[in-house]
Amino acid sequence: MSFDQFSEVIKQLFPDISETALEKFRAMEALYADWNSKINVISRKDMDGFYSHHVLHSLAIAGFIGEKEPKTLEGLRVLDLGTGGGFPGIPMAILFPNTHFTLCDSVGKKIKVATEVAKALNLNNVETINARAEALPEKYDMVITRAVADMSSLYRWTKGTRKGPIYCLKGGDIAEESANLMGTFHLKSGSVHTWPITPWISPALTTETNILSWFDGKFVVKID
Secondary structure (H helix, E strand, O other): OOHHHHHHHHHHHHOOOOHHHHHHHHHHHHHHHHHOOOOOOHHHHHHHHHHHHHHHHHHHHHHHHHHHHOOOOOOOOEEEEOOOOOOHHHHHHOOOOOOOEEEEEEOHHHHHHHHEEEEEEEEOOEEEEEHHHHHHHOOEEEEEEEOOOOHHHHHHHOOOOOOOOOOEEEEEHHHHHHHHHHHOOOOOOOOEEEEHHHHHHHOOOOOOHHHHHHOOOOEEEEEO
């Protein structure tokens, strides 16, 4: 997916997106290509899918929040746990400039990439921390993650650092993970919400069948 294709899709999914945000999204690809040549945070063979597999995928969390529980994120403090090179935190920070994002990863070289990309994009609403979740002193309004760990581990790691829900991007058969989480922590019915990404994204990808098929079996999972 080229930036121009991404731009058309993102305008359909988020009609109020600003030109400033679009320019920041445009700048992301070159920044990550450069950093990825030094520190491998994205599979090099996957850079062709940068906008679909990484940026658009990250923004599915915003799609869930907008469709299922319309609310503003303005003024909230959000923790991106296990951000790697900055996903989903940096795309979300571009989309929500009045929301504060803390990008956290225990691997120093990965957080260096996220730090430098955020700086180059002038994302004043982003801070980066090289630490484990359990060591963070602050409590956050919500936690976002992408392909970091199973639900039970995420719930345990963030128990002392969050005041609100976890939104995680997951793939595959998540029923067993969900059942284990519910049983281990004795969560009440309705504590885990599963939202398939494909129905949300498909109206904007009618001519991009190969990209659309990539999203099959991928979900946003909310854990209260």
